[in-house]
Amino acid sequence: MNKIKRVLIAGGTHGNELNGIYAVRKYERCPELIHRPSFETLTVLGNPRAIEAGVRYIDKDLNRCFDIPEGKATDLDYEVQRAREIKSQFGQAGQMPVDFAIDQHGTDSNAGLMLILDSLDCFTLKLAAYLSCKQPELKVYSSAASGRSQDSLRSIARYGVGIEVGPVAHGTLHAELFQKTEVLVCAILDYLEQYNSNTVSLEETSLTVYQHANAVDYPKGKNGEIQAMIHPQLQFKDYEALNPGDPMFLTFDGDAIAYQGSTTVYPIFINEAAYYEKGIAMYLTQKQQFQVS
Amino acid sequence: MNKIKRVLIAGGTHGNELNGIYAVRKYERCPELIHRPSFETLTVLGNPRAIEAGVRYIDKDLNRCFDIPEGKATDLDYEVQRAREIKSQFGQAGQMPVDFAIDQHGTDSNAGLMLILDSLDCFTLKLAAYLSCKQPELKVYSSAASGRSQDSLRSIARYGVGIEVGPVAHGTLHAELFQKTEVLVCAILDYLEQYNSNTVSLEETSLTVYQHANAVDYPKGKNGEIQAMIHPQLQFKDYEALNPGDPMFLTFDGDAIAYQGSTTVYPIFINEAAYYEKGIAMYLTQKQQFQVS
Numbered sequence: 324m325n326k327i328k329r330v331l332i333a334g335g336t337h338g339n340e341l342n343g344i345y346a347v348r349k350y351e352r353c354p355e356l357i358h359r360p361s362f363e364t365l366t367v368l369g370n371p372r373a374i375e376a377g378v379r380y381i382d383k384d385l386n387r388c389f390d391i392p393e394g395k396a397t398d399l400d401y402e403v404q405r406a407r408e409i410k411s412q413f414g415q416a417g418q419m420p421v422d423f424a425i426d427q428h429g430t431d432s433n434a435g436l437m438l439i440l441d442s443l444d445c446f447t448l449k450l451a452a453y454l455s456c457k458q459p460e461l462k463v464y465s466s467a468a469s470g471r472s473q474d475s476l477r478s479i480a481r482y483g484v485g486i487e488v489g490p491v492a493h494g495t496l497h498a499e500l501f502q503k504t505e506v507l508v509c510a511i512l513d514y515l516e517q518y519n520s521n522t523v524s525l526e527e528t529s530l531t532v533y534q535h536a537n538a539v540d541y542p543k544g545k546n547g548e549i550q551a552m553i554h555p556q557l558q559f560k561d562y563e564a565l566n567p568g569d570p571m572f573l574t575f576d577g578d579a580i581a582y583q584g585s586t587t588v589y590p591i592f593i594n595e596a597a598y599y600e601k602g603i604a605m606y607l608t609q610k611q612q613f614q615v616s
Numbered sequence: 617m618n619k620i621k622r623v624l625i626a627g628g629t630h631g632n633e634l635n636g637i638y639a640v641r642k643y644e645r646c647p648e649l650i651h652r653p654s655f656e657t658l659t660v661l662g663n664p665r666a667i668e669a670g671v672r673y674i675d676k677d678l679n680r681c682f683d684i685p686e687g688k689a690t691d692l693d694y695e696v697q698r699a700r701e702i703k704s705q706f707g708q709a710g711q712m713p714v715d716f717a718i719d720q721h722g723t724d725s726n727a728g729l730m731l732i733l734d735s736l737d738c739f740t741l742k743l744a745a746y747l748s749c750k751q752p753e754l755k756v757y758s759s760a761a762s763g764r765s766q767d768s769l770r771s772i773a774r775y776g777v778g779i780e781v782g783p784v785a786h787g788t789l790h791a792e793l794f795q796k797t798e799v800l801v802c803a804i805l806d807y808l809e810q811y812n813s814n815t816v817s818l819e820e821t822s823l824t825v826y827q828h829a830n831a832v833d834y835p836k837g838k839n840g841e842i843q844a845m846i847h848p849q850l851q852f853k854d855y856e857a858l859n860p861g862d863p864m865f866l867t868f869d870g871d872a873i874a875y876q877g878s879t880t881v882y883p884i885f886i887n888e889a890a891y892y893e894k895g896i897a898m899y900l901t902q903k904q905q906f907q908v909s
Contacts, residue, residue, distance in 0.1 A: 345842075349868045377893065431785035492724035492785045494889030498845040498866045549638075552791040573791045575642045596632075596787030600670065 325481075327515045330364045331413050331421040332357060332508060336386050336428065336476050337597070338373025339493040342501050343427030343486075346508070356505075359512050361519040365419065367409065369426070369476055372401055377494060379597055386426075390473040406476075414479040424480035425511055427504060429497070430489035432595045432605075433559040436503050439485030440465045441472050443532070443613075447482060450514055452528040452615035457510045458503070462533065462562055464591060464608065469535040484511070490559070493596060527616035533562060533589055533608035540602040542572055542580060551580055553594045553604065561591045565607070572604075618774075620808045623657045624706050624714040625650060625801060629679050629721065629769050630890070631666025632786040635794050636720030636779075639801070649798075652805050654812040658712065660702065662719070662769055665694055670787060672890055679719075683766040699769075707772040717773035718804055720797060722790070723782035725888045725898075726852040729796050732778030733758045734765050736825070736906075740775060743807055745821040745908035750803045751796070755826065755855055757884060757901065762828040777804070783852070786889060820909035826855060826882055826901035833895040835865055835873060844873055846887045846897065854884045858900070865897075 332350060334343030347366045350357045357364040368374060370385045381401040388406035397403045413421045438454060440447050443465055451463045464487075466472075477483030488504055491497035517523045542551040551572035557565065565571065566587050572580040582588075588607040592598060595605075625643060627636030640659045643650045650657040661667060663678045674694040681699035690696045706714045731747060733740050736758055744756045757780075759765075770776030781797055784790035810816045835844040844865035850858065858864065859880050865873040875881075881900040885891060888898075 345845075345868060431788060490783075490785070492783070492887075492889050494786075494892060495724060495887050496842070496845040497887075498851065499848040501845060501868070502870065549789070552638075552789040552794060555792040558791065575638060575794070577795065594785075594788050594790075596785050599787060 325422070326519045327362045327422045329419060329421045329423075330362055330512065330515060331424045331480060332364065332366045333369050333424065333426040333476055334366075335371070335374045336369030336426055337379045337384075337493075338370045338375070339377055339379050340427075340429040341494065341496045342429050342488060342491060342504060344368060344374055345496060346427055346501065346504060356509070357512060359516040361516055362422075364512065365413070365421065367413070369409070370402065370405060372405075379493065384597075386476055387474045389475060389478055409476065410479050415481065417479075421480045422482065423515060424477040424483035425508060426475070426477040426483065426485050427508075428485060428487045429491040429493070429500070430487050430592060430595050431492060432489050432592045433561040434487045434489035434591065435462055435561070436460055436500070436507060437462045437464055437487040437489075437591075438507075439487060440467070440532070441475070441478065441483065442467050446518075447484070448530065448613055448615050449523070449525060450484075450511070451532070452530045452613075453514050453523070453525055454507065454510055455530055456525070456528060458507060461507070463530065464533045464535070466535050469606075525616065527614060530613045530615050532611050532613055533591060534611050536588060536607045536609050538603045538606050539571075539590075541599075541604045542574075549599075550574060554579060557590065557593060559593070561593050562589055564588075565590050618715070619812045620655045620715045622712060622714045622716075623655055623805065623808060624717045624773060625657060625659045626662050626717065626719040626769055627659075628664070628667045629662030629719055630672045630677075630786075631663045631668070632670055632672050633720075633722040634787065634789045635722050635781060635784060635797060637661060637667055638789060639720055639794065639797060649802070650805060652809040654809055655715075657805065658706070658714065660706070662702070663695065663698060672786065677890075679769055680767045682768060682771055702769065703772050708774065710772075714773045715775065716808060717770040717776035718801060719768070719770045719776065719778050720801070721778060721780045722784040722786070722793070723780050723885060723888050724785060725782050725885045726854040727780045727782035727884065728755055728854070729753055729793070729800060730755045730757055730780040730782075730884075731800075732780060733760070733825070734768070734771065734776065735760050740777070741823065741906055741908050742816065742818060743777070743804065744825070745823045745906075746807050746816070746818055747800065747803055748823055749818070749821060751800060754800070756823065757826045757828070759828050762899075818909065820907060823906045823908050825904050825906055826884060827904050829881060829900045829902050831896045831899050832864075832883075834892075834897045835867075842892075843867060847872060850883065850886060852886070854886050855882055857881075858883050
């Protein structure tokens, strides 16, 4: 068993997601909150220039920049440079390689308290099960099938999780979700401490995981203009069943557009502002149970 | 009685408030929706460059630029120039002076469906009372005491109202609020039509108006950094009574900060993202009844 020697807590990977930024500032002010005896805990503000400007990013979404090879036209983009800087500090070949990364995000969608896993290995599933027992409202989303295993900040660590909370408008703080995130971060650190001392105690648990299936774009016209909005019956209904024939979008003239798939899916990140430019109205997921012990 | 001859419907005065932008585009595609026999209805997208960029503004908040005199350092700011352009088109000394302006906005705060009045003259109060009868959920906010009577887009018309809807995250569409806004805009046009033909029929009504009292900033440290968030008990509680001693903010360490005022107030625009940079955590209002007939 490889012990966890160093943990990284990140916030502000997107410069307008304030909860994570203020959480990192709090931990830097009160390091005792994240200190655990068996490993070192570090913090980082992902995108200082975007934080200063109060925007998601300056040139490019930092959380998609960690696998961009050198020698491309994007080399001069601030976030590409910042990703390399962070990787050279905390990456596996860096100065202070981290074994576990926690990256804190916020979303306009009704994410509640969401844990994002990039792989479904035993270590990660046990952690997720432990956290679900501690905070039963926690939702677990696996991005393993999204093709996004290497481009995110958390991917530079041996293990990593993302935390998404919502709905919280970009550029705002949300006290209740701030406190819940803090409880979750502390529970992750507690788990890693127990893992290191081989004292994890976990009863057999059925863990619900929302597994990434695919992204859905807004209906668009020939010129690329959006032709319909999220249907009112779907707005804020993240994690709820969307059945074939259920209304999904509503045109500006008031006509419903139904979900055309053949199976029930569970949409998440519904109507996230930052995903409009990516052509994503929501992610569809499959709901799956894992027995973890 | 001066008849209404020309009405202006604006959207996109802030470039990331999508509902108003798509509403204007719809009206431009279907002008019959806003056509009324006794007056001309025009549309305008306030801030085209900000709309293109998906941001609130390029250099400066356009909706604070309509009273900036020439010859200032801000003359080269895009929004200052744009305000002058709009004023030269639709202002009282412009090419096509408008008698009534409707400016459509969106907010992260729990505004619901809000009508903003800049003055409490009889014409405006009767309109508000009529609209409240048509859409009982409508909340009426008077900014008359805010000192903002001349700086907004709507101020260029003889009469003007703002429409705020929320919560809708900036950069997103919200179908239910899109439809409610459309009903409200049509009701305003219907009222103006009745006004012109002297056929307004309004029973005596008690109209509730939330009158601007003052703005409250976030608690801040010496370096200007925010030290507390909106208290969870106040988040999304726009228009609800805030009594002396009620929790207002919550520090990052979890300590509540109480409202120190001596009278009950009714906060609105609680936790609006765009107001962080203005140093506004919320507006406090006084709730007042007007008998309108």
